[in-house]
Amino acid sequence: MKSLMKFSLNLLKENPVFGLYLGICSTLAITTNLNNAFGMGVSVIIILTISNIIISAIRKVTPDEIRIPVYIVVIATLVKSVELLIRAYAPAIDAALGVFIPLIVVNCIILGRAEAFASKNGIVASALDGLNMGLAYTVSLAAMSLIRELLATGFISLSNPFNDQIIFNIHIIPSDYIIPLFKEPIGAFLTFAFLAAGVGYIRAKEEAKLAEVK
Amino acid sequence: MKKTITLTLFLAFVSALAGGILAYVNSITSPIIEEKKMAVLRESLQVIFPNTQTFTETTFVDSTGYVVTVYQAGTDGYAFRVKVQGYANPIEFLVGIKSDSTIGGFSVTSVNDTPGIGMKVKDDAFKTSLVGKSVDGPFDTISGATVSSGAVVEGIKASVEVYKAIIQGGVPDALKTNQLKIFPNVTSFTETQFTDPSGFVLKAYKADTSGYILSVRVAGFKANIDFLIGIKTDNTVAGFVVTSIKETPGYGLKVSEAPFINSVVGKPITGPFDTISGATSTSSSVVKGIEAAIAAYQSIK
Numbered sequence: 001m002k003s004l005m006k007f008s009l010n011l012l013k014e015n016p017v018f019g020l021y022l023g024i025c026s027t028l029a030i031t032t033n034l035n036n037a038f039g040m041g042v043s044v045i046i047i048l049t050i051s052n053i054i055i056s057a058i059r060k061v062t063p064d065e066i067r068i069p070v071y072i073v074v075i076a077t078l079v080k081s082v083e084l085l086i087r088a089y090a091p092a093i094d095a096a097l098g099v100f101i102p103l104i105v106v107n108c109i110i111l112g113r114a115e116a117f118a119s120k121n122g123i124v125a126s127a128l129d130g131l132n133m134g135l136a137y138t139v140s141l142a143a144m145s146l147i148r149e150l151l152a153t154g155f156i157s158l159s160n161p162f163n164d165q166i167i168f169n170i171h172i173i174p175s176d177y178i179i180p181l182f183k184e185p186i187g188a189f190l191t192f193a194f195l196a197a198g199v200g201y202i203r204a205k206e207e208a209k210l211a212e213v214k
Numbered sequence: 215m216k217k218t219i220t221l222t223l224f225l226a227f228v229s230a231l232a233g234g235i236l237a238y239v240n241s242i243t244s245p246i247i248e249e250k251k252m253a254v255l256r257e258s259l260q261v262i263f264p265n266t267q268t269f270t271e272t273t274f275v276d277s278t279g280y281v282v283t284v285y286q287a288g289t290d291g292y293a294f295r296v297k298v299q300g301y302a303n304p305i306e307f308l309v310g311i312k313s314d315s316t317i318g319g320f321s322v323t324s325v326n327d328t329p330g331i332g333m334k335v336k337d338d339a340f341k342t343s344l345v346g347k348s349v350d351g352p353f354d355t356i357s358g359a360t361v362s363s364g365a366v367v368e369g370i371k372a373s374v375e376v377y378k379a380i381i382q383g384g385v386p387d388a389l390k391t392n393q394l395k396i397f398p399n400v401t402s403f404t405e406t407q408f409t410d411p412s413g414f415v416l417k418a419y420k421a422d423t424s425g426y427i428l429s430v431r432v433a434g435f436k437a438n439i440d441f442l443i444g445i446k447t448d449n450t451v452a453g454f455v456v457t458s459i460k461e462t463p464g465y466g467l468k469v470s471e472a473p474f475i476n477s478v479v480g481k482p483i484t485g486p487f488d489t490i491s492g493a494t495s496t497s498s499s500v501v502k503g504i505e506a507a508i509a510a511y512q513s514i515k
Binding site for chain 1: 239
């Protein structure tokens, strides 16, 4: 029951990207459109959950001194195996997510959660933590991409990764008023800074409220 | 001490296990992946040559480094897989040249430049401006997107160069022609092993009993410079032929002109080889290449 409570934990408070500032490299790099955000998000959810499960399962036999190298070996093996399997059996997913999967090895959220959570908690709790963190990461990516794609292209679009069919494609800003800069790295930094500041403001306000109640 | 050994063994065990798992996964997936890759490639090539069923990879020489792979599309022509640097990211595209020496097709497979600017190389307007043109061009860039479209045009020009080299009797013959310039009386050149710590020497050929020819590539001022240098068994330079060069006329290009060639040919391999004043950057890298070739020659002897 306790683990279920944790699962529904506030997306803002323990948000890996805007709360813990983990996994920012990939966030800045890939949030140019919604398709990328969901592709990367789903890959991370899957790998983070499995890696949390494995690391939680072996936490009692892993010597403390060498836990980090062991985690890295586990994560790298997992990511590479998943990448090979996807490439062989699901080419449609490979076309959509292929570029993101190798990036996941160096995504510090995975190692961060292995170290901070899975190495100290049971398998079910760790799996839920993986799902929770993965979802929060996906939401953050989606928020960044939504802003950047809209400002840079004037469109909001999403397509099915399995057949490239467009699910929706809405033209919001006329092409004379778009800001292509937002597709560039500088746009990523700007968007990230504003969102992080906003999230920080809301968190600070909530904490102040809690302090008052006490 | 005992602790260290336990830890080492544990990590070694985990790594070995991981290696075993990966080897197993790789052994089941690699044939399937390879097959899928070929199917995707065939599909993308058929965008360029819709009526061709079989594509065969051909060998080629490309001094620019833009052309990645060349496919012969039956008797219909050739398709070139090209990778150039765009404004922000590399641009990859396929260009087909039909056997009547016109551009048969053009398809961008990967581009990630600025929307509304560099991304225009993907537009149909750019494609139609290329397709049907003679290989001699001129190929227009897109105004306002000069960096991206200029890079693509450079890549197409490199493909055209390769195409011309292929239809003019093939690459190996071009090599033979140049080898004969150095040793006119030798009939057979055979590739031999050599050692070259500098990395400049690409290949070594034994010219019967007359001597050796070394194929060398060095970085010039603008692009790579390829040349062949022949060394006779009496330890003098038999000949020097520049096969690929893109330097500034009047400066770096001088290394392919008669005064420099004459200063090299006939010299004993002990040197010294002079650089060209005013073209020091280019000529000194060529001289370094010559010295590397001599070192490789001595390693063969």
